[in-house]
Amino acid sequence: MCILIYRLQLGYTNEEFGIYDKGQCIIFDDFTMDIKFVNFLFKVKSSAIKILTAKPNVNLKFIFEYLSFLNLSSNEHKRHYISEIEPMEMQLPNYIQQTYVADFLSSIDDKIKTEFEIHTLLLKQKQYLLANLFI
Numbered sequence: 001m002c003i004l005i006y007r008l009q010l011g012y013t014n015e016e017f018g019i020y021d022k023g024q025c026i027i028f029d030d031f032t033m034d035i036k037f038v039n040f041l042f043k044v045k046s047s048a049i050k051i052l053t054a055k056p057n058v059n060l061k062f063i064f065e066y067l068s069f070l071n072l073s074s075n076e077h078k079r080h081y082i083s084e085i086e087p088m089e090m091q092l093p094n095y096i097q098q099t100y101v102a103d104f105l106s107s108i109d110d111k112i113k114t115e116f117e118i119h120t121l122l123l124k125q126k127q128y129l130l131a132n133l134f135i
Helices: 060-069 081-085 095-133
Strands: 004-006 011-013 025-029 035-038 049-052
Touching: 025 060, 035 060, 060 095
Parallel strands: none
Antiparallel strands: 004 011, 025 035, 025 049
């Protein structure tokens, strides 16, 4: 039995077919223009997603950060990838610089996650103290 994270609708599946297992990729929702960086197995359940992978000497995380920076969005329910994303041209730094930037931004993401977890714990602690203070 295979248990896989299925991020498109947050859940799990026991299915063994239609599993993307080719390594990291960017999932691009062709209708909403939502993007996710994925580095785990997942179930492909939508015809609206495009799975983007990197060419040699291109850091996929760097590309993801660039696309995130563009803050893509649309109010139209149409296919956006072919008309808007695929024709994009980018000037890329060399692979070492791409990797440095991607790693640096990932470390900031890790710090944000840690700080958010601390924030959440402090809020819980405050609620606990308030509950005990006013009993």
